[in-house]
Amino acid sequence: SQQGEEDPQALSIQEGENATMNCSYKTSINNLQWYRQNSGRGLVHLILIRSNEREKHSGRLRVTLDTSKKSSSLLITASRAADTASYFCATDRGYGNNRLAFGKGNQVVVIP
Amino acid sequence: GAGVSQSPRYKVAKRGQDVALRCDPISGHVSLFWYQQALGQGPEFLTYFQNEAQLDKSGLPSDRFFAERPEGSVSTLKIQRTQQEDSAVYLCASSPGAPARRNTEAFFGQGTRLTVV
Numbered sequence: 001s002q003q004g005e006e007d008p009q010a011l012s013i014q015e016g017e018n019a020t021m022n023c024s025y026k027t028s029i030n031n032l033q034w035y036r037q038n039s040g041r042g043l044v045h046l047i048l049i050r051s052n053e054r055e056k057h058s059g060r061l062r063v064t065l066d067t068s069k070k071s072s073s074l075l076i077t078a079s080r081a082a083d084t085a086s087y088f089c090a091t092d093r094g095y096g097n098n099r100l101a102f103g104k105g106n107q108v109v110v111i112p
Numbered sequence: 113g114a115g116v117s118q119s120p121r122y123k124v125a126k127r128g129q130d131v132a133l134r135c136d137p138i139s140g141h142v143s144l145f146w147y148q149q150a151l152g153q154g155p156e157f158l159t160y161f162q163n164e165a166q167l168d169k170s171g172l173p174s175d176r177f178f179a180e181r182p183e184g185s186v187s188t189l190k191i192q193r194t195q196q197e198d199s200a201v202y203l204c205a206s207s208p209g210a211p212a213r214r215n216t217e218a219f220f221g222q223g224t225r226l227t228v229v
Contacts (some may be wrong), residue, residue: 042116042203043155043220060123088154098207098216099145099168101153 009106019076021106023089024069030092032065033100034074037086046074046087081112116139116221118204124227133189133224137206145218146179146189147203155203161187175209194228201225 013019023032031050035043049056049065049072056063062075076083086107090100117136125131137144142163147155148171157178160168163184172179176194181187190200205218 035220042222043205045217045219048217065173090154092139098143098209098218099157099160099171100147100155100218101157102147 010109011106012109012111013079015079015081015112016111017079019079019083019108019110021074021108022095023072023074023103025072025089025091025101026070027093029067032063032072033090034063034072035102036063037088037105038041038084040099043088067105076108079108079110081110084108084110116204116206116219118202118224120224121222122225122227124229128193129143129228130190130192131194133202133226134140135189135204135206135221137187138208139185139203141206141208141219143207143209143218144181144187145205145207146187148173148204149201149203149223151200152219157207158189158202159185162187169208175213194226196228199226199228211221 009021011019029051031048033048034046036046037043038071047061047063048064060077065072086105088102088105090102092098119134123131144161146158148158149155157171159172159179161181164181176192178190201223203220203223205220207216207218209216
Protein backbone atom coordinates (compact mmCIF):
# COMPACT_ATOMS: atom_id res chain seq x y z
CA SER A 1 0.00 0.00 0.00
CA GLN A 2 1.18 3.55 -0.63
CA GLN A 3 1.96 5.84 2.19
CA GLY A 4 2.41 9.46 1.48
CA GLU A 5 -0.71 10.68 -0.20
CA GLU A 6 -0.78 14.09 -1.70
CA ASP A 7 -4.02 15.98 -1.81
CA PRO A 8 -5.13 15.07 -5.32
CA GLN A 9 -4.33 18.23 -7.19
CA ALA A 10 -3.94 19.33 -10.73
CA LEU A 11 -2.64 22.81 -10.22
CA SER A 12 -2.55 25.36 -13.00
CA ILE A 13 -0.90 28.69 -12.23
CA GLN A 14 0.59 31.67 -13.99
CA GLU A 15 4.32 32.10 -14.17
CA GLY A 16 5.55 34.09 -11.19
CA GLU A 17 2.84 32.83 -8.85
CA ASN A 18 3.48 30.51 -5.93
CA ALA A 19 2.43 26.86 -5.96
CA THR A 20 1.59 24.92 -2.81
CA MET A 21 0.93 21.21 -2.52
CA ASN A 22 0.32 18.99 0.46
CA CYS A 23 1.11 15.47 1.51
CA SER A 24 -0.13 13.31 4.36
CA TYR A 25 1.14 10.01 5.66
CA LYS A 26 0.04 7.42 8.15
CA THR A 27 2.92 6.00 10.15
CA SER A 28 6.10 7.25 11.82
CA ILE A 29 8.92 8.25 9.49
CA ASN A 30 12.63 8.89 9.45
CA ASN A 31 12.33 11.55 6.77
CA LEU A 32 10.10 12.86 4.04
CA GLN A 33 11.34 13.70 0.57
CA TRP A 34 9.90 15.54 -2.39
CA TYR A 35 10.65 14.52 -5.97
CA ARG A 36 9.82 16.06 -9.32
CA GLN A 37 9.07 14.13 -12.47
CA ASN A 38 8.93 15.83 -15.86
CA SER A 39 7.27 14.23 -18.83
CA GLY A 40 9.53 11.51 -20.14
CA ARG A 41 12.12 11.91 -17.40
CA GLY A 42 12.96 10.09 -14.24
CA LEU A 43 12.39 11.27 -10.73
CA VAL A 44 14.62 14.08 -9.54
CA HIS A 45 15.20 14.60 -5.85
CA LEU A 46 14.26 18.09 -4.66
CA ILE A 47 14.54 18.22 -0.92
CA LEU A 48 14.67 16.00 2.17
CA ILE A 49 13.36 16.95 5.59
CA ARG A 50 14.15 14.87 8.63
CA SER A 51 11.51 13.90 11.14
CA ASN A 52 13.03 16.24 13.75
CA GLU A 53 12.93 19.25 11.40
CA ARG A 54 9.93 21.52 10.91
CA GLU A 55 10.92 23.62 7.95
CA LYS A 56 13.56 23.57 5.26
CA HIS A 57 14.47 25.82 2.34
CA SER A 58 16.29 25.13 -0.88
CA GLY A 59 16.35 27.92 -3.44
CA ARG A 60 12.74 28.63 -4.38
CA LEU A 61 11.49 25.61 -2.47
CA ARG A 62 10.13 25.61 1.04
CA VAL A 63 9.08 22.42 2.78
CA THR A 64 7.29 22.13 6.10
CA LEU A 65 6.73 19.01 8.16
CA ASP A 66 4.20 18.57 10.94
CA THR A 67 4.74 15.17 12.51
CA SER A 68 1.83 15.64 14.91
CA LYS A 69 -0.51 15.93 11.93
CA LYS A 70 1.56 13.60 9.77
CA SER A 71 1.58 16.10 6.96
CA SER A 72 3.98 18.09 4.81
CA SER A 73 3.70 20.92 2.34
CA LEU A 74 5.86 21.98 -0.57
CA LEU A 75 5.87 25.61 -1.66
CA ILE A 76 7.44 26.71 -4.91
CA THR A 77 7.85 30.47 -5.05
CA ALA A 78 8.00 32.61 -8.20
CA SER A 79 7.13 29.66 -10.41
CA ARG A 80 8.60 29.23 -13.88
CA ALA A 81 7.39 27.36 -16.93
CA ALA A 82 10.17 24.84 -16.28
CA ASP A 83 8.51 23.94 -12.97
CA THR A 84 5.73 22.22 -14.92
CA ALA A 85 5.91 18.64 -13.69
CA SER A 86 4.45 16.06 -11.34
CA TYR A 87 5.56 16.37 -7.74
CA PHE A 88 5.68 13.39 -5.40
CA CYS A 89 6.25 13.16 -1.71
CA ALA A 90 7.88 10.03 -0.39
CA THR A 91 8.43 8.80 3.12
CA ASP A 92 11.16 6.65 4.56
CA ARG A 93 9.35 4.59 7.14
CA GLY A 94 12.50 3.26 8.69
CA TYR A 95 12.48 -0.24 7.29
CA GLY A 96 16.21 0.02 7.65
CA ASN A 97 16.91 0.10 3.95
CA ASN A 98 15.75 3.58 2.99
CA ARG A 99 13.01 2.22 0.73
CA LEU A 100 10.50 4.92 -0.08
CA ALA A 101 6.70 4.98 -0.05
CA PHE A 102 5.42 7.44 -2.65
CA GLY A 103 2.16 9.32 -2.92
CA LYS A 104 0.12 9.62 -6.09
CA GLY A 105 1.61 12.94 -7.12
CA ASN A 106 0.48 16.47 -7.88
CA GLN A 107 0.41 17.68 -11.46
CA VAL A 108 1.53 21.29 -11.70
CA VAL A 109 1.24 23.34 -14.89
CA VAL A 110 2.90 26.75 -15.00
CA ILE A 111 1.53 28.91 -17.78
CA PRO A 112 4.08 31.31 -19.30
CA GLY B 113 28.46 7.33 -15.90
CA ALA B 114 27.22 10.40 -14.17
CA GLY B 115 23.80 9.03 -13.33
CA VAL B 116 21.69 5.90 -13.13
CA SER B 117 21.27 4.37 -16.54
CA GLN B 118 18.46 2.06 -17.55
CA SER B 119 17.94 0.08 -20.73
CA PRO B 120 16.01 -0.30 -22.82
CA ARG B 121 14.06 2.94 -22.51
CA TYR B 122 11.03 1.35 -24.14
CA LYS B 123 10.03 -2.28 -24.46
CA VAL B 124 7.00 -3.77 -26.14
CA ALA B 125 6.39 -7.39 -25.28
CA LYS B 126 3.75 -9.83 -26.38
CA ARG B 127 1.78 -11.38 -23.57
CA GLY B 128 3.58 -14.44 -22.33
CA GLN B 129 7.01 -13.23 -23.40
CA ASP B 130 9.89 -12.93 -20.93
CA VAL B 131 11.64 -9.57 -20.57
CA ALA B 132 14.83 -8.38 -18.90
CA LEU B 133 15.36 -4.80 -17.80
CA ARG B 134 18.82 -3.51 -16.99
CA CYS B 135 20.00 -0.94 -14.47
CA ASP B 136 23.47 0.56 -14.20
CA PRO B 137 23.63 2.40 -10.87
CA ILE B 138 25.98 5.21 -10.02
CA SER B 139 29.43 3.76 -9.50
CA GLY B 140 30.13 2.89 -5.89
CA HIS B 141 26.53 3.10 -4.73
CA VAL B 142 25.80 0.39 -2.22
CA SER B 143 22.01 0.44 -2.31
CA LEU B 144 19.88 -0.31 -5.35
CA PHE B 145 16.11 -0.23 -5.61
CA TRP B 146 13.53 -1.19 -8.21
CA TYR B 147 10.16 0.54 -8.35
CA GLN B 148 7.12 0.06 -10.57
CA GLN B 149 5.12 3.09 -11.66
CA ALA B 150 1.71 2.61 -13.22
CA LEU B 151 0.23 5.36 -15.36
CA GLY B 152 -0.92 8.28 -13.25
CA GLN B 153 0.38 6.76 -10.02
CA GLY B 154 3.39 7.15 -7.81
CA PRO B 155 6.18 4.58 -7.85
CA GLU B 156 5.67 1.40 -5.85
CA PHE B 157 8.60 -0.38 -4.21
CA LEU B 158 9.54 -3.73 -5.67
CA THR B 159 12.88 -4.84 -4.26
CA TYR B 160 16.11 -3.68 -2.61
CA PHE B 161 19.76 -4.74 -2.86
CA GLN B 162 22.65 -3.93 -0.59
CA ASN B 163 25.64 -4.68 -2.79
CA GLU B 164 24.88 -8.13 -4.23
CA ALA B 165 22.50 -9.20 -1.47
CA GLN B 166 18.78 -8.92 -2.11
CA LEU B 167 17.61 -7.91 1.35
CA ASP B 168 14.01 -7.02 0.62
CA LYS B 169 11.82 -8.41 -2.13
CA SER B 170 8.52 -7.89 -0.41
CA GLY B 171 7.22 -5.62 -3.16
CA LEU B 172 7.56 -8.08 -6.03
CA PRO B 173 3.96 -8.70 -7.16
CA SER B 174 4.34 -12.34 -8.11
CA ASP B 175 6.87 -15.11 -8.58
CA ARG B 176 7.07 -14.09 -12.24
CA PHE B 177 9.24 -11.19 -11.12
CA PHE B 178 12.88 -11.85 -10.37
CA ALA B 179 15.77 -9.46 -9.75
CA GLU B 180 19.48 -9.97 -9.38
CA ARG B 181 22.66 -7.99 -8.82
CA PRO B 182 25.34 -10.66 -8.95
CA GLU B 183 28.44 -8.48 -8.67
CA GLY B 184 26.99 -5.69 -6.62
CA SER B 185 26.80 -3.19 -9.45
CA VAL B 186 24.56 -3.79 -12.50
CA SER B 187 21.11 -5.16 -11.74
CA THR B 188 18.57 -6.94 -13.91
CA LEU B 189 14.84 -7.16 -13.32
CA LYS B 190 13.31 -10.10 -15.14
CA ILE B 191 9.63 -10.62 -15.72
CA GLN B 192 8.53 -14.01 -16.94
CA ARG B 193 5.37 -14.72 -18.91
CA THR B 194 4.42 -11.05 -19.04
CA GLN B 195 0.80 -10.06 -18.52
CA GLN B 196 -0.99 -6.89 -19.54
CA GLU B 197 -1.09 -5.72 -15.93
CA ASP B 198 2.72 -5.67 -15.97
CA SER B 199 2.60 -2.65 -18.28
CA ALA B 200 4.23 0.19 -16.37
CA VAL B 201 7.40 2.22 -16.07
CA TYR B 202 10.09 0.38 -14.14
CA LEU B 203 12.40 2.72 -12.26
CA CYS B 204 15.76 1.89 -10.81
CA ALA B 205 17.34 3.99 -8.08
CA SER B 206 20.63 3.89 -6.25
CA SER B 207 21.97 5.57 -3.16
CA PRO B 208 25.44 5.68 -1.73
CA GLY B 209 24.77 4.54 1.81
CA ALA B 210 24.22 1.25 3.47
CA PRO B 211 20.99 0.96 5.44
CA ALA B 212 22.57 2.36 8.57
CA ARG B 213 23.05 5.66 6.77
CA ARG B 214 19.60 7.07 6.86
CA ASN B 215 18.38 10.32 5.48
CA THR B 216 20.00 9.93 2.12
CA GLU B 217 18.41 10.74 -1.20
CA ALA B 218 17.91 8.23 -3.96
CA PHE B 219 19.07 8.85 -7.52
CA PHE B 220 16.65 7.57 -10.12
CA GLY B 221 17.16 6.47 -13.69
CA GLN B 222 14.82 7.53 -16.47
CA GLY B 223 13.03 4.22 -16.34
CA THR B 224 12.00 1.54 -18.79
CA ARG B 225 8.47 1.84 -20.15
CA LEU B 226 7.13 -1.68 -20.61
CA THR B 227 4.03 -2.22 -22.70
CA VAL B 228 2.56 -5.70 -22.85
CA VAL B 229 0.26 -6.30 -25.82
